[in-house]
Amino acid sequence: MVIGSQDLSDKQIFTTGEAADVCKISQQTIIRCFDRGKLKGFRVPGSRFRRIPRDELVRFMRENDIPIESLARGRKRLLIVDDDEQILELFLDVFRDDERFEIKTAGTGYDAGILTEQFRPDLIILDYMLPDVNGNIVCQTIRNNPDMANTKIIIVSGVADQKEVGRLLEAGADGFLKKPFSIDELLKNITQLLQI
Amino acid sequence: MDHPRARHVELILKQVNALPTLPAVATRLLSLTANEQSEIQDVVDLITTDPALTAKVLSLCRSANLGIRTPIMTVDQAVVMLGFNAIRNAVLSMKVFDTFEESEQASPDSARLCRADFWRHSIAVAVAAENIAKAHPHLPDLNAADAFVCGLLHDIGKLALDMLLPRSYERVIELTKLNRGNIAEFERSIVGIDHHTTGKRLAEQWHLPHKLQDCIWLHGADPSTLPNLDHRRLIGLISLADMMARKLHIGFSGNFQTKDDIASLADQLGLNVKVVHAIEKTLIEDVKNRSSILGLSQVPSRELFYESIQRANEELGRLNNALERRSQVSVEQSKILTAVTDFHAQAVPGRSVQEVIDAVIQSANQTLGQGFFVMLWQPQNEKHNRQWMIRQYLDTSIPREVHEGVDQGSNFPSEFSGGGWQLIDPPPHAPDLAQLDPGGPAAMNLVSIIPWVADYLIQSPDVRKIQMLPLSCGWGTSAILLHDREQLPAWAQLSTLTHTWGAAIAGASQHEGARRLGEELAESNLALAEAQDQLLQAEAMTRLGEMASGAAHEMNNPLAVICGRSQLLARSLDPDSSSHKHAQTIVEQSHRLSDLITALKLCTESVLPDRVPTDIEALLEQTLQNVRESLGELADQVGMEVQLIEPLPNVLLDPVQIKQALSALICNALEASTDATAKIQAQLSEDANHLQIKVSDTGPGMDEHTLAHAMDPFFSAKPAGRQVGMGLTRAQQLALAHGGEVGLCSAPGHGTEATLSLPLDSSLNLTDTP
Numbered sequence: 001m002v003i004g005s006q007d008l009s010d011k012q013i014f015t016t017g018e019a020a021d022v023c024k025i026s027q028q029t030i031i032r033c034f035d036r037g038k039l040k041g042f043r044v045p046g047s048r049f050r051r052i053p054r055d056e057l058v059r060f061m062r063e064n065d066i067p068i069e070s071l072a073r074g075r076k077r078l079l080i081v082d083d084d085e086q087i088l089e090l091f092l093d094v095f096r097d098d099e100r101f102e103i104k105t106a107g108t109g110y111d112a113g114i115l116t117e118q119f120r121p122d123l124i125i126l127d128y129m130l131p132d133v134n135g136n137i138v139c140q141t142i143r144n145n146p147d148m149a150n151t152k153i154i155i156v157s158g159v160a161d162q163k164e165v166g167r168l169l170e171a172g173a174d175g176f177l178k179k180p181f182s183i184d185e186l187l188k189n190i191t192q193l194l195q196i
Numbered sequence: 197m198d199h200p201r202a203r204h205v206e207l208i209l210k211q212v213n214a215l216p217t218l219p220a221v222a223t224r225l226l227s228l229t230a231n232e233q234s235e236i237q238d239v240v241d242l243i244t245t246d247p248a249l250t251a252k253v254l255s256l257c258r259s260a261n262l263g264i265r266t267p268i269m270t271v272d273q274a275v276v277m278l279g280f281n282a283i284r285n286a287v288l289s290m291k292v293f294d295t296f297e298e299s300e301q302a303s304p305d306s307a308r309l310c311r312a313d314f315w316r317h318s319i320a321v322a323v324a325a326e327n328i329a330k331a332h333p334h335l336p337d338l339n340a341a342d343a344f345v346c347g348l349l350h351d352i353g354k355l356a357l358d359m360l361l362p363r364s365y366e367r368v369i370e371l372t373k374l375n376r377g378n379i380a381e382f383e384r385s386i387v388g389i390d391h392h393t394t395g396k397r398l399a400e401q402w403h404l405p406h407k408l409q410d411c412i413w414l415h416g417a418d419p420s421t422l423p424n425l426d427h428r429r430l431i432g433l434i435s436l437a438d439m440m441a442r443k444l445h446i447g448f449s450g451n452f453q454t455k456d457d458i459a460s461l462a463d464q465l466g467l468n469v470k471v472v473h474a475i476e477k478t479l480i481e482d483v484k485n486r487s488s489i490l491g492l493s494q495v496p497s498r499e500l501f502y503e504s505i506q507r508a509n510e511e512l513g514r515l516n517n518a519l520e521r522r523s524q525v526s527v528e529q530s531k532i533l534t535a536v537t538d539f540h541a542q543a544v545p546g547r548s549v550q551e552v553i554d555a556v557i558q559s560a561n562q563t564l565g566q567g568f569f570v571m572l573w574q575p576q577n578e579k580h581n582r583q584w585m586i587r588q589y590l591d592t593s594i595p596r597e598v599h600e601g602v603d604q605g606s607n608f609p610s611e612f613s614g615g616g617w618q619l620i621d622p623p624p625h626a627p628d629l630a631q632l633d634p635g636g637p638a639a640m641n642l643v644s645i646i647p648w649v650a651d652y653l654i655q656s657p658d659v660r661k662i663q664m665l666p667l668s669c670g671w672g673t674s675a676i677l678l679h680d681r682e683q684l685p686a687w688a689q690l691s692t693l694t695h696t697w698g699a700a701i702a703g704a705s706q707h708e709g710a711r712r713l714g715e716e717l718a719e720s721n722l723a724l725a726e727a728q729d730q731l732l733q734a735e736a737m738t739r740l741g742e743m744a745s746g747a748a749h750e751m752n753n754p755l756a757v758i759c760g761r762s763q764l765l766a767r768s769l770d771p772d773s774s775s776h777k778h779a780q781t782i783v784e785q786s787h788r789l790s791d792l793i794t795a796l797k798l799c800t801e802s803v804l805p806d807r808v809p810t811d812i813e814a815l816l817e818q819t820l821q822n823v824r825e826s827l828g829e830l831a832d833q834v835g836m837e838v839q840l841i842e843p844l845p846n847v848l849l850d851p852v853q854i855k856q857a858l859s860a861l862i863c864n865a866l867e868a869s870t871d872a873t874a875k876i877q878a879q880l881s882e883d884a885n886h887l888q889i890k891v892s893d894t895g896p897g898m899d900e901h902t903l904a905h906a907m908d909p910f911f912s913a914k915p916a917g918r919q920v921g922m923g924l925t926r927a928q929q930l931a932l933a934h935g936g937e938v939g940l941c942s943a944p945g946h947g948t949e950a951t952l953s954l955p956l957d958s959s960l961n962l963t964d965t966p
Contacts, residue, residue: 084753090760129749158752159745159797179752180759180786 075102079121081112109133128157136171143172152193317447322347324437346411353395379451432465535563552704556697570678584620667698674702741800759786795922803933805850812844834872841879857930860923861891868895892949898942
């Protein structure tokens with residue numbers, strides 16, 4: 001989404017003016033809320049300029065039922081985690097020409113953790129068997145972070161043990177796909193989970 | 197003993213056996229004079245047949261100095277005058293003496309056994325023994341006449357050895373003299389056998405009484421080392437008398453071993469030591485007097501020996517009687533022996549204990565007479581540990597059924613059923629059958645020993661008459677024969693028979709035990725082999741499982757790439773082109789391969805049913821639903837018919853697993869059927885212990901080969917290229933995990949019926965935890 005000439009979708013720190021734009025309310029209201037502590041933020045050191053972190057803005061908007069779409073980007077961010085490069089390339093090719101998605105990939109659980117923090121993916125396609133950590137641990141870690149309450153997780157595995165799948169879903173996964181998978185089915189799952 | 201020496205001794209013993217027996221005339225005379233009804237004429241006739249004997253009897257009359265002026269000229273007169281006993285003794289002693297007649301006169305320097313000194317020693321021993329026995333009239337086992345004869349003949353073995361091996365024996369005498377040692381030791385080291393053993397053989401050969409045999413054999417031995425014989429004291433007495441004679445140097449026995457422990461030996465024998473000493477003091481005088489009377493003081497004379505032998509008069513007469521008795525006994529013995537022979541003649545190898553016992557009863561019927569018999573026996577196997585078995589036989593050897601009308605079949609192992617054997621649980625205080633004393637005589641009253649057994653003798657005409665006869669073998673009582681006979685053969689003879697029976701039963705029991713052991717070993721061997729097979733199979737499955745699990749992960753990744761790439765490829769192609777179709781095929785085949793890997797993994801996983809009470813009808817409905825769903829669009833083209841033969845209870849099972857198993861069976865049936873229909877029937881088994889779900893199809897059926905391998909993983913009777921058969925394998929696996937099984941019944945042209953059978957009883961339905 002483009003507001004004015006600025007793309008705010010990637011912005012992490014908002015000025016009160018920018019926040020007013022995003023929320024489609026007046027800058028005065030934002031300032032008032034900021035000063036009353038309803039909208040938390042900080043002042044630029046050495047000045048009185050108010051600054052609002054993205055997370056806090058999102059929380060404020062949700063709290064006050066302000067539509068958030070304006071903040072959301074136009075493209076959904078997908079993080080694909082698999083230790084098999086061929087699989088990663090396959091995924092990249094699947095989504096290459098799809099305008100709806102922005103893709104990043106990780107080969108280990110460690111990389112996945114870092115990227116999750118930075119990239120803030122809307123959906124993670126997670127290989128269950130990673131070289132350093134099992135998928136269910138990754139799942140739990142993400143679920144224990146309230147900032148990522150909305151992040152969807154689809155587990156992909158070559159082994160489809162009913163009980164294992166059940167445990168994964170309990171651990172917080174939103175879907176399960178068995179390798180080899182049908183691309184159509186994968187896309188269907190993703191669009192359903194992301195409601196697009 | 198080394199072999200050459202053993203052979204040497206055998207040779208000597210053979211020669212002992214070859215020594216002249218008591219001449220026939222002596223034996224005959226013994227029997228004639230012992231019989232009170234014998235006529236004098238018979239004795240006279242016997243004597244006159246032997247001219248030498250005639251002459252000797254006549255000369256005996258003369259030397260006996262009977263104070264008759266006119267010499268006796270006829271045998272008749274001699275017999276009348278001397279009397280039966282004198283004649284008999286004279287003849288016997290003469291013949292014994294004749295047997296050992298010195299072939300040549302020994303030179304004075306020679307070390308050879310001097311016959312005169314030898315007999316003097318023998319007489320001294322005889323007189324001493326006789327005197328001591330006389331002095332102890334209160335000891336019934338010391339008879340003066342016995343003592344005299346035993347003393348006289350105790351060293352007869354020396355004479356035999358001297359006669360058989362004159363040179364060797366000369367050396368024995370010489371060395372004994374030189375070393376002042378015990379003659380028996382030198383006999384053993386030079387000749388290889390001592391005079392004790394030689395004398396025993398000779399005594400046996402001559403059928404001398406047992407007492408005499410044992411005195412000859414065992415004299416000189418420490419009485420405490422002797423077996424518990426009735427005449428142990430007599431043997432000790434001879435040893436004592438021998439010791440006294442040697443101490444006083446009366447005559448010469450060849451032995452130089454002198455021990456001065458007369459007092460302690462006498463004490464040991466329970467004799468009055470003072471009396472023995474008194475006898476010892478007068479012994480030289482007594483022997484001299486006796487010898488003088490017999491004219492033996494100067495020169496050894498045959499007459500002296502005749503006279504001394506007369507002392508043995510009564511004993512030898514008794515010997516004769518004993519022979520008579522023995523002949524009577526031997527009649528009975530021969531009966532027993534015949535019975536034993538008959539019994540053995542019927543023996544065939546490998547008879548069961550029951551057969552042997554039947555044979556024993558038959559034998560008992562023949563030897564003891566017809567009557568009521570009961571066999572009491574304790575099987576040795578563990579199953580009947582401490583239990584006794586009893587069987588009643590009436591008159592005939594055909595056993596009667598006990599407790600007619602009572603079904604014994606279920607309580608008895610098959611080998612015992614129908615044969616009238618009853619199994620008894622003995623009360624806790626009951627003795628072990630094998631421990632019952634088998635040594636006693638036959639007339640033990642059963643009721644006094646094991647009263648409760650009487651309860652099992654209901655067919656007996658009179659329980660009070662019943663007595664027990666233990667049948668013993670080497671290690672105890674093997675069985676007890678109960679009988680109502682009043683008269684039995686003497687125990688001495690009967691014991692031969694009871695031991696034979698007992699040994700046969702024990703043998704059969706041992707044989708049966710060994711056979712059973714062998715069979716059990718073979719069985720456990722089979723079971724072991726089977727278990728090992730299963731173990732190997734389980735091991736193979738575990739390995740396959742590990743492999744499948746790894747494969748599932750490792751192979752599905754590349755498959756996912758193949759599959760995904762093909763899908764992308766297909767997208768870029770014209771949907772109507774053949775290339776598009778090929779790309780689609782690649783996708784399908786990679787899915788198929790993946791399914792196969794999954795199936796393989798499932799197959800090797802251990803199955804742990806999570807059992808809940810399940811309604812079977814609902815389960816079947818759900819299963820059909822699942823099958824329809826899996827078939828997708830094809831669901832309309834198949835026919836599935838469910839039939840509940842009877843109302844079914846809820847069954848404890850894992851519904852997910854059983855649905856899986858049933859689905860596999862149904863899919864299999866649908867694929868096999870030409871018209872894609874499957875018929876499903878649910879019912880209880882005939883014994884109502886199992887739930888049976890039958891899935892049948894109208895397909896071509898299976899041949900034997902297919903049927904045999906239908907459950908094998910990867911086996912498929914379908915043409916190549918169609919889905920691989922893991923379904924039945926999985927179904928069987930799930931059924932087994934529930935304690936049930938899948939059975940296949942099929943024949944070419946008749947379709948196939950697969951039956952999933954599950955136990956209703958949850959206790960049967962438990963599987964081992966992994």
